[in-house]
Amino acid sequence: xxxxxxxxxxxxxxxxxxxxxxxxxxxxxxxxxxxxxxxxxxxxxxxxxxxxxxxxxxxxxxxxxxxxxxxxxxxxxxxxxxxxxxxxxxxxxxxxxxxxxxxxxxxxxxxx
Amino acid sequence: xxxxxxxxxxxxxxxxxxxxxxxxxxxxxxxxxxxxxxxxxxxxxxxxxxxxxxxxxxxxxxxxxxxxxxxxxxxxxxxxxxxxxxxxxxxxxxxxxxxxxxxxxxxxxxxxxxxxxxxxxxxxxxxxxxxxxxxxxxxxxxxxxxxxxxxxxxxxxxxxxxxxxxxxxxxxxxxxxxxxxxxxxxxxxxxxxxxxxxxxxxxxx
Numbered sequence: 001x002x003x004x005x006x007x008x009x010x011x012x013x014x015x016x017x018x019x020x021x022x023x024x025x026x027x028x029x030x031x032x033x034x035x036x037x038x039x040x041x042x043x044x045x046x047x048x049x050x051x052x053x054x055x056x057x058x059x060x061x062x063x064x065x066x067x068x069x070x071x072x073x074x075x076x077x078x079x080x081x082x083x084x085x086x087x088x089x090x091x092x093x094x095x096x097x098x099x100x101x102x103x104x105x106x107x108x109x110x111x112x
Numbered sequence: 113x114x115x116x117x118x119x120x121x122x123x124x125x126x127x128x129x130x131x132x133x134x135x136x137x138x139x140x141x142x143x144x145x146x147x148x149x150x151x152x153x154x155x156x157x158x159x160x161x162x163x164x165x166x167x168x169x170x171x172x173x174x175x176x177x178x179x180x181x182x183x184x185x186x187x188x189x190x191x192x193x194x195x196x197x198x199x200x201x202x203x204x205x206x207x208x209x210x211x212x213x214x215x216x217x218x219x220x221x222x223x224x225x226x227x228x229x230x231x232x233x234x235x236x237x238x239x240x241x242x243x244x245x246x247x248x249x250x251x252x253x254x255x256x257x258x259x260x261x262x263x264x265x266x267x268x269x270x271x272x273x274x275x276x277x278x279x280x281x282x283x284x285x286x287x288x289x290x291x292x293x294x295x296x297x298x299x300x301x302x303x304x305x306x307x308x309x310x311x312x313x314x315x316x317x
Contacts, residue, residue: 027146028145028150045176046171046172046176047175047176047179047180050143050180050183054184064138066141071119072122072141072144072145075141075142075145082196
């Protein structure tokens with residue numbers, strides 16, 4: 001599992017990436033998807049994830065929809081129109097950052 | 113077989129959240145759903161409700177709940193409508209007031225000074241503080257954002273001075289230039305040089 005320091009700053013981008021590939025997702029689904037995709041190497045704490053989701057919602061990047069699942073409500077998140085552009089920009093920025101990081105620390109890995 | 117929570121059990125989760133200091137309705141629903149999913153997961157492993165709920169509480173600790181609650185209140189304190197669109201429209205409106213003021217002056221319409229005062233107050237006490245707040249809320253690079261704000265402030269004041277007095281204020285112009293150059297140097301030129309050096313070093317290797 002990676003340290004908090006490494007994860008800091010990437011949680012929002014991970015959320016944006018997942019939401020750009022799925023129409024809508026809810027909190028628990030996001031944490032589980034991240035765990036599955038990374039073979040448990042990235043575990044986002046509930047505190048960090050919900051804080052990021054609420055920040056993205058407050059700044060208009062995400063919007064929420066409450067859906068009744070059985071007898072209880074579930075809050076789904078989706079990208080807003082402007083949020084989709086923010087997601088593309090942030091993902092591209094992270095990709096460029098990883099490439100630069102690869103220049104500084106030669107990992108001998110190819111990043112597409 | 114997956115067992116779903118009864119209404120009574122779900123209410124117990126709601127009660128726990130309220131007791132933990134989560135007060136916002138939407139957040140209570142969201143966190144209750146999260147805890148309910150975890151509890152149902154443990155129920156499916158054969159534990160009883162009390163044990164399952166205890167395990168779910170271990171996963172989402174009380175301090176996390178408080179952190180989420182406090183952060184959410186903080187983020188929601190920033191009004192949604194004060195986004196980029198609003199700030200751009202506001203800046204355009206102020207610019208329109210300036211142009212209107214120029215027309216008033218050339219048409220010798222009285223009280224054009226009042227328009228000047230209104231526009232300047234709008235810039236100093238509304239637009240610029242809102243810009244700073246917006247910049248600081250969006251992301252975390254405070255140094256970059258504060259520098260960006262100071263640059264925007266000087267630039268706005270330079271333009272405002274020019275529109276009002278028909279002359280450039282040397283103080284504001286020089287500060288705009290200085291901050292603009294710092295911006296260019298720190299955030300564009302230095303990274304570019306660094307990038308080229310790294311590529312050269314890599315090629316040498």
